Amino acid sequence: MGxxxxxxxxxxxxxxxxxxxxxxxxxxRRFWKSKMGVLGLLSxxxxxxxxxxxxxxxxxxxxxxxxxxLTPPLESAxxxxxxxxxxxxxxxxxxxxxxxxxxxxxSASAISTSIGVVLGLVAAYYGGAVDSVIIKxxxxxxxxxxxxxxxxxVSMFHQQTLTVVILTLAIFSWMDxxxxxxxxxxxxxxxxxxxxxxxxxxxxxxxMFLHILPNxxxxxxxxxxxxxxxxxxxxxxxxxxGLGDPNVISWGKTVNEGFQTLRVAPWVGTFTxxxxxxxxxxxxxxxxxxxxxxxxxxxxx
Amino acid sequence: xxxxxxxxxxxxxxxxxxxxxxxxxxxxxxxxPGDPISMIVAEMRYYGASRQQIEALKAYYGLDKPIWxxxxxxxxxxxxxxxxxxxxxxxxxxxxxxxxxxxxxILIGPAFAISALLSIYLGVVCATRQYSKTDNLASFFSLFTxxxxxxxxxxxxxxxxxxxxxxxxxxxxxxxxxxxxxxEMFTDRLSHLALPLFVNVAGSLAMNFRLVRxxxxxxxxxxxxxxARSKGLRERIVVYKHALRNALLPVVTSLALGVRxxxxxxxxxxxxxxxxxxxxxxxQAAVGRDYPLLMGATSVLTIVTILSNLIADxxxxxxxxxxxx
Numbered sequence: 001m002g003x004x005x006x007x008x009x010x011x012x013x014x015x016x017x018x019x020x021x022x023x024x025x026x027x028x029r030r031f032w033k034s035k036m037g038v039l040g041l042l043s044x045x046x047x048x049x050x051x052x053x054x055x056x057x058x059x060x061x062x063x064x065x066x067x068x069x070l071t072p073p074l075e076s077a078x079x080x081x082x083x084x085x086x087x088x089x090x091x092x093x094x095x096x097x098x099x100x101x102x103x104x105x106x107s108a109s110a111i112s113t114s115i116g117v118v119l120g121l122v123a124a125y126y127g128g129a130v131d132s133v134i135i136k137x138x139x140x141x142x143x144x145x146x147x148x149x150x151x152x153x154v155s156m157f158h159q160q161t162l163t164v165v166i167l168t169l170a171i172f173s174w175m176d177x178x179x180x181x182x183x184x185x186x187x188x189x190x191x192x193x194x195x196x197x198x199x200x201x202x203x204x205x206x207x208m209f210l211h212i213l214p215n216x217x218x219x220x221x222x223x224x225x226x227x228x229x230x231x232x233x234x235x236x237x238x239x240x241x242g243l244g245d246p247n248v249i250s251w252g253k254t255v256n257e258g259f260q261t262l263r264v265a266p267w268v269g270t271f272t273x274x275x276x277x278x279x280x281x282x283x284x285x286x287x288x289x290x291x292x293x294x295x296x297x298x299x300x301x
Numbered sequence: 302x303x304x305x306x307x308x309x310x311x312x313x314x315x316x317x318x319x320x321x322x323x324x325x326x327x328x329x330x331x332x333x334p335g336d337p338i339s340m341i342v343a344e345m346r347y348y349g350a351s352r353q354q355i356e357a358l359k360a361y362y363g364l365d366k367p368i369w370x371x372x373x374x375x376x377x378x379x380x381x382x383x384x385x386x387x388x389x390x391x392x393x394x395x396x397x398x399x400x401x402x403x404x405x406x407i408l409i410g411p412a413f414a415i416s417a418l419l420s421i422y423l424g425v426v427c428a429t430r431q432y433s434k435t436d437n438l439a440s441f442f443s444l445f446t447x448x449x450x451x452x453x454x455x456x457x458x459x460x461x462x463x464x465x466x467x468x469x470x471x472x473x474x475x476x477x478x479x480x481x482x483x484x485e486m487f488t489d490r491l492s493h494l495a496l497p498l499f500v501n502v503a504g505s506l507a508m509n510f511r512l513v514r515x516x517x518x519x520x521x522x523x524x525x526x527x528x529a530r531s532k533g534l535r536e537r538i539v540v541y542k543h544a545l546r547n548a549l550l551p552v553v554t555s556l557a558l559g560v561r562x563x564x565x566x567x568x569x570x571x572x573x574x575x576x577x578x579x580x581x582x583x584x585q586a587a588v589g590r591d592y593p594l595l596m597g598a599t600s601v602l603t604i605v606t607i608l609s610n611l612i613a614d615x616x617x618x619x620x621x622x623x624x625x626x
Contacts, residue, residue, distance in 0.1 A: 036444070140321045143606050147565040148583060148599045153329050155587040155595065233450050237569055240452050241584050259456050259573065266460055273453030281448035288444075 030293040037289015043282030051098035058092025084268045085261045097251040105231040111170035116177025121208045124185035138175045146172045162245045184216030218294035225287035229280045236276050251276050315607050322603045384597030394597035405578030412501035424513025443507035451566045455500045455573035469496050472575040497574045504566045516548040557613030561606045
C-alpha cells in the first residue's frame with residue numbers, strides 16, 4: 001500500500017477529476033519529501049522482496065543439517081547469517097518468517113479494517129440503538145488489555161493455525177477505525193450533497209460507500225499503516241512465547257530459539273529480532289509520513 | 302456537584318463496563334469448540350479413566366449445567382473474588398494472582414514514574430529548542446525505541462549486560478538463598494530489578510516523550526505565552542509555570558490511559574527475565590491452557606485498566622479547574 005495507486009485515471013477529463021488528481025499528486029509529493037516516510041517504505045519493500053525470494057534463498061526451509069550446527073555469520077558463503085543450533089540456515093528462516101509475517105499483517109489488517117469500516121458506517125448512519133450497542137462494544141473491548149484478550153482467544157484453540165491468529169488479531173483491533181469512520185460520517189451525514197444523493201434515490205449502501213467513506217479515507221490509511229506495526233509486534237510476541245501455528249516458520253519462534261541458545265549462538269536471536277524491529281520501524285515511519293502527507297490532524301493512539 | 306460525587310458517579314459507570322467485560326471473557330471461553338476441561342478429559346481417557354469419573358469431573362466444574370447457569374455461577378464467583386482453582390499450579394487462582402500482581406507493581410511502578418518524569422523533562426527541553434541538535438537526536442531516537450519489540454530489547458540487554466559484561470543477574474527477583482544485612486538484601490534486589498526496569502522505561506519513554514513534546518509545542522504557540530514573555534517574565538517561569546501546566550493536561554490523561562500498555566509491554570519482559578509477575582503468570586496460563594488462571598488474570602487486569610481510566614478522569618478534573626463535573 002505505497003500510495004502510488006491513488007491516482008484516478010478514469011476521472012481525468014472532468015473538472016472534479018482534475019482537482020482530485022492534483023490533490024493526490026500534492027499528497028504524493030509531500031510524502032516523497034518526508035525522508036523518514038520514504039525510508040519506512042524502503043524497509044517494508046525490502047522485506048517484501050526477501051519474502052518473495054524466500055524459496056530461492058532457501059528451498060528447504062528448516063532443513064536440519066547436523067554437520068553445520070552453530071556456524072557463525074559470514075563464515076560460510078552458503079549461510080550468510082550463519083546457522084542455528086540445529087543447523088538450519090538463519091537467512092532462510094528470516095526470509096520464510098517474513099512470508100508468514102506479511103501473510104498475517106496483510107490479511108489481519110484487511111479483515112480488521114473491513115470490520116471497522118462497516119461497523120463505523122452502520123453505527124453512525126443508522127444511529128439510535130444500533131449506534132449505542134456498537135459504541136458499548138467498543139468501550140468494553142477497549143478496557144480489556146487486548147494482548148491478554150488475544151492470548152485468551154488464541155490459547156482456546158487446540159489447533160492454533162495461522163488463520164486462528166489472523167482472525168483473533170483482526171477481531172480485537174477494529175475499534176480505532178470504527179471510531180474514526182463513525183465521527184467522519186456524523187460530521188458529513190447532514191451535508192447538502194448527501195441529502196441530494198438521498199433525494200435522487202441512491203441506496204443507503206451507495207451513499208455510505210461512495211459518498212461518505214472516501215472522506216474518511218486519510219485517517220483510515222494512517223491507522224492501517226501504524227496498526228500493521230502493532231500486528232507484527234503482537235504476532236511475534238505470541239509465537240515468541242510458544243503460541244501460534246507450530247508448523248509455520250515465524251520470527252517470534254526463531255527469536256525464542258535464539259533466546260534458548262543465547263550463550264552459544266547469540267546471532268540467531270539478534271538478527272531475527274533485528275528483522276522484527278526494522279519491519280515494525282518501517283510501518284511506523286510510513287504511518288508517520290502518511291499522517292503528515294495526508295494532513296491527518298487527529299491524534300491517533 | 303463536588304468532586305466526591307463525581308468520583309462516585311464515575312465508579313458507578315465503571316461497574317457495568319466491568320461486568321460486560323467479564324461477560325465477554327466468558328463468551329470467548331465458551332464460543333470456541335471444546336470445553337475448558339476437554340484437554341484434561343483427553344488425558345484422563347488416556348490413563349484409562351471411566352466414563353463416570355469424567356462425568357463426575359464435569360459435574361464438579363459445573364460443565365453439565367446449561368450455559369446460562371454456568372454464566373450466573375461465573376459472575377457470582379467473580380463477585381466473591383473467587384476465580385477458581387488452578388490445577389497445574391495446585392493453588393486457588395486468587396492466591397497466585399495476589400503476589401504476582403505485587404511483583405509486577407514493584408517493576409512497573411518505578412518504571413512508570415521514571416518514564417513519566419524523564420519524558421516530561423525531555424519533552425520540555427526539546428520543545429523549547431525545536432529543531433536543535435538535541436531535539437533532532439531525541440526525536441530520531443524515540444522513533445527507534447518506539448519500534449523495538451520489548452522481548453527482543455530484553456534479550457539484547459541481557460546478552461550485553463548480563464552474559465558479556467556480567468554487571469547484572471539475568472533472571473529472577475533476588476538471588477535464591479541469599480542472606481545478609483538489610484542493605485545487602487536491598488542491593489541484591491535492586492540489581493535484579495535494573496535490567497527489566499531499563500527495558501520497561503525504554504519501551505514507554507518514546508511514546509510519552511513524543512506526546513509531551515507535541516503538547517508543549519502546541520501550547521508554546523498560544524497567545525498567553527507571548528503575553529507572559531512580553532510582560533518580561535523569566536523564560537523559566539514562562540516555560541514551567543505557564544506552558545507546562547497547560548501542556549500537562551492531555552499528558553496526564555494519556556499517561557494514565559497508557560497503564561494498560563505498560564502492563565502488556567511488561568508481560569514479555571517478565572517472561573524473558575523470569576520476573577514472577579502477573580504477566581509471566583498469564584503467559585504460563587496461556588501456554589499451559591490453565592483456563593481458570595487465564596480468566597482470573599485477564600479479569601484482574603481489566604479491573605486495573607478500568608481503574609486507571611477512572612484515575613485519568615479524576616486527575617483531569619482535579620488539575621483542570623475548567624472541567625465541570
